[in-house]
Amino acid sequence: MSSAARISSSPPSGAPDVDGAPDVDGAPAAPAAPGALETPSTADAPDAPETPSTAEVGDTDDRTARARIRDAALRLFGEDGFDGTTVRAIAEAADVSPALVVHHFGSKSGLRDAVDEHLLAKIAEGKFAAMTGSLVPSGDEYADLAAEYVPAMAYLARSLAEGGDVGHALYQRLHADAVAYLAAGVEAGVLEPSDDPEARAAVLLNVGLGHMILMAHLQRTLGLDDDVAAAVRAAPIMLDLYTDGLFTDDRFRAAWRAQTDTKATQ
Amino acid sequence: MSSAARISSSPPSGAPDVDGAPDVDGAPAAPAAPGALETPSTADAPDAPETPSTAEVGDTDDRTARARIRDAALRLFGEDGFDGTTVRAIAEAADVSPALVVHHFGSKSGLRDAVDEHLLAKIAEGKFAAMTGSLVPSGDEYADLAAEYVPAMAYLARSLAEGGDVGHALYQRLHADAVAYLAAGVEAGVLEPSDDPEARAAVLLNVGLGHMILMAHLQRTLGLDDDVAAAVRAAPIMLDLYTDGLFTDDRFRAAWRAQTDTKATQ
DNA sequence: ACGAGGGCTGAACAAGCGTTTAGCATACTG
DNA sequence: CAGTATGCTAAACGCTTGTTCAGCCCTCGT
Numbered sequence: 001m002s003s004a005a006r007i008s009s010s011p012p013s014g015a016p017d018v019d020g021a022p023d024v025d026g027a028p029a030a031p032a033a034p035g036a037l038e039t040p041s042t043a044d045a046p047d048a049p050e051t052p053s054t055a056e057v058g059d060t061d062d063r064t065a066r067a068r069i070r071d072a073a074l075r076l077f078g079e080d081g082f083d084g085t086t087v088r089a090i091a092e093a094a095d096v097s098p099a100l101v102v103h104h105f106g107s108k109s110g111l112r113d114a115v116d117e118h119l120l121a122k123i124a125e126g127k128f129a130a131m132t133g134s135l136v137p138s139g140d141e142y143a144d145l146a147a148e149y150v151p152a153m154a155y156l157a158r159s160l161a162e163g164g165d166v167g168h169a170l171y172q173r174l175h176a177d178a179v180a181y182l183a184a185g186v187e188a189g190v191l192e193p194s195d196d197p198e199a200r201a202a203v204l205l206n207v208g209l210g211h212m213i214l215m216a217h218l219q220r221t222l223g224l225d226d227d228v229a230a231a232v233r234a235a236p237i238m239l240d241l242y243t244d245g246l247f248t249d250d251r252f253r254a255a256w257r258a259q260t261d262t263k264a265t266q
Numbered sequence: 267m268s269s270a271a272r273i274s275s276s277p278p279s280g281a282p283d284v285d286g287a288p289d290v291d292g293a294p295a296a297p298a299a300p301g302a303l304e305t306p307s308t309a310d311a312p313d314a315p316e317t318p319s320t321a322e323v324g325d326t327d328d329r330t331a332r333a334r335i336r337d338a339a340l341r342l343f344g345e346d347g348f349d350g351t352t353v354r355a356i357a358e359a360a361d362v363s364p365a366l367v368v369h370h371f372g373s374k375s376g377l378r379d380a381v382d383e384h385l386l387a388k389i390a391e392g393k394f395a396a397m398t399g400s401l402v403p404s405g406d407e408y409a410d411l412a413a414e415y416v417p418a419m420a421y422l423a424r425s426l427a428e429g430g431d432v433g434h435a436l437y438q439r440l441h442a443d444a445v446a447y448l449a450a451g452v453e454a455g456v457l458e459p460s461d462d463p464e465a466r467a468a469v470l471l472n473v474g475l476g477h478m479i480l481m482a483h484l485q486r487t488l489g490l491d492d493d494v495a496a497a498v499r500a501a502p503i504m505l506d507l508y509t510d511g512l513f514t515d516d517r518f519r520a521a522w523r524a525q526t527d528t529k530a531t532q
Numbered sequence: 533a534c535g536a537g538g539g540c541t542g543a544a545c546a547a548g549c550g551t552t553t554a555g556c557a558t559a560c561t562g
Numbered sequence: 563c564a565g566t567a568t569g570c571t572a573a574a575c576g577c578t579t580g581t582t583c584a585g586c587c588c589t590c591g592t
Contacts, residue, residue: 103539211473215472243511247509
C-alpha cells in the first residue's frame with residue numbers, strides 16, 4: 001500500500017495528504033516513488049527511447065509495431081490467458097500480420113518473455129506501486145490509473161494465480177518492498193511490531209493481492225457497477241480490520257498458543 | 267474458517283476443541299458440518315450410489331470409468347488449466363480411450379460442466395468447509411485432508427482467479443455462508459460488529475481465499491518445505507491481525523473518514 | 533540513380549487439437 | 563438362445579494452431 005512509506009512522511013493528523021486517500025488496501029506493497037501517482041502517460045504511447053546499452057538480445061529500438069504487438073499481447077494475455085490467446089488475435093489487435101509477431105519475437109513464448117521482461121522493468125521502476133499498493137486513491141485518480149494499468153494488473157493477477165515464474169518474480173519483489181515498508185511503519189510507531197516480519201509481510205501481501213484478484217467477485221456479489229465502487233465499498237472494512245482487528249478479545253490466539261505449546265512439550 | 271460457527275458452540279476457555287486447532291485462516295467460510303474433519307474417504311474411491319432420482323441429463327450410474335475420467339479431469343484441469351489439458355491426456359490418466367471421454371460427456375466442455383457440477387455438489391454438502399475454511403487443523407489431519415482435497419482446491423483456485431461462472435458460483439455460496447457465520451459470531455459477542463455485514467463478509471472471503479491462492483508464493487519466498495509448514499507459519503500472523511489489527515491507532519481510519527465526509531458535503 | 537537491407541506480408545505447412553465414425557465385445561432382456 | 567442395448571475402442575477427419583518461406587515495399591547510404 002505504500003502506507004508505511006507515507007506513514008513516516010506524513011503527519012498522522014487531520015487532513016489526508018495531497019495524492020489521495022490514505023492507503024487502505026491489504027498489502028504493504030511496492031515503493032511509492034515520489035510522483036508515481038502523477039499524470040500517467042497515455043497507454044498506447046510508444047515507449048521511451050529505452051537506451052540500447054542494456055540490450056540483451058534483439059532489443060534494438062522498440063517503438064511502433066513492436067511495442068504495439070507487445071501491448072496487445074499484454075492485454076489479451078490478461079483477458080484470455082496465454083493459451084487462450086492466438087498469435088493471429090494479437091496480430092489483428094496490433095494491426096499487423098501474424099508473421100510479423102514471430103519475426104519480432106521469435107515465437108509466441110518469446111513474445112511472452114518480452115511482455116514479462118517489460119512488465120518486470122516497469123515494476124522495478126516502481127510504476128506499479130500505486131496500483132498494487134493503494135487500491136483506493138479515491139475517485140478520478142483511481143479511474144485514470146485503472147485505465148492505464150488494468151490490463152497489466154489482469155495479466156499480473158493471472159500470473160500470480162497460476163504460480164508461474166513471472167508471477168513469482170513479481171511476488172518476491174513486492175515482498176521485499178513490503179518487508180522494508182512494514183519495518184519503516186513499525187519504526188515510526190504506527191504499525192504493530194511482529195515476531196516474524198518476513199512472514200507477516202508475506203501474509204499481508206497475500207491478503208492484499210488476493211483481495212485485488214478477487215475484487216471482481218466482490219463486485220458482482222454485492223451488485224456493484226464498477227471496480228471503483230467495489231474498492232470504495234471495501235475500503236472502510238479493510239480499515240476496520242487493520243484498526244480494530246476482527247475478534248473482540250484474544251481467546252482464539254490464546255487457544256492457538258495453548259495448543260502449540262502443549263504440542264511442543266510433548 | 268468456520269470460526270464463527272465454532273465460536274458459538276465451543277467454550278472460549280483454555281483447551282481447543284477436539285477437531286483441531288482454532289481456525290485461523292482468513293475467511294469465515296463454509297459451514298463446518300459436524301464431522302466434516304473426520305476420516306476423509308480415500309481419494310479415488312468410487313462415488314456413493316448417488317441416487318438417480320435427481321438425474322438431470324445422462325447422470326445414470328456414475329462409477330468406474332466415468333468417475334475416473336471426471337476425477338482425472340479435475341486434477342489435470344487444476345494442474346494445467348482447462349486449455350492446457352488435452353482430452354487425450356485425460357483419457358490416458360483415466361486409462362481409457364479419448365473417444366470414451368466424449369462418449370460419456372458429449373464434449374470437453376461437457377466434461378468441465380460435469381466436473382463443476384460435481385464439485386458444486388460437494389461444496390453444497392459442506393465437504394469443503396474444512397479446506398476452504400480452516401487451513402490449519404494442525405498436522406496429520408491437515409495432511410490427510412490435503413491429499414484428498416488439494417486437486418479440487420487447485421481447480422477451485424484457478425476457477426476463482428479466472429472469474430468464470432464456476433468460480434463465481436462457488437464464491438456466492440461461500441459468501442452466503444460467511445454472512446451467516448459472521449452474524450452468528452457477532453451475536454455470540456466474539457466478533458466485532460460491522461456497519462456493512464455483506465461487504466465485510468466479501469472482504470474477509472477475499473482475504474482468506476486470496477491468502478489460500480497465493481500460499482504457494484509465500485511458501486517459496488520464505489523457503490518452506492511444504493504447504494503445511496507455510497500454513498503453520500502463517501497462522502499466528504493471521505491471529506495477530508484478527509486479534510489486534512495492524513495499526514497502533516486509528517489515525518488512518520480517521521483520515522479516511524475525514525476525506526469522505528468532506529467529499530460528501532461538497 | 534541504384535543496390536542493399538530491414539520492416540512487413542500472404543500463403544502455405546506440419547502438428548496437435550476436439551470430435552466423429554464404424555465397429556467390437558460384453559451383459560442384460562425377451 | 564436371439565436380440566439389443568451398453569461400454570468401449572482404433573482410426574480417421576476437419577479445423578485451428580504456431581510457425582516457415584519466398585518475396586514485396588520502402589527507406590537509406592553511396
